[in-house]
Amino acid sequence: MHLTLDQIRREGLAALRKRLGRAGMIRFLQQFETGAGDYATQRHEWADRTTLTDLRRLAGRRERSLPPHKS
DSSP, rough: OOHHHHHHHHHHHHHHHHHHHHHHHHHHHHTTTTOOOOOHHHHHHHHHHHHHHHHHHHHHHHHHHSSOOOO
16 A cells, blocks of 8 residues: 555654654654754844833733633
């Protein structure tokens, strides 16, 4: 039986998730993604132009978009 590349990818992810759990699967896959650019420089550029008011506004948007908390 020949599997398509999509089927192989899906089976592989399912096996990783089953064996390692979701977080472990993600950590495993992140080993192969090196990214691009200079994260430290980009983070400092963002932080230098972001105010406390901006952060409060972003946090408020995030909080309103979350489902109600179950106790």
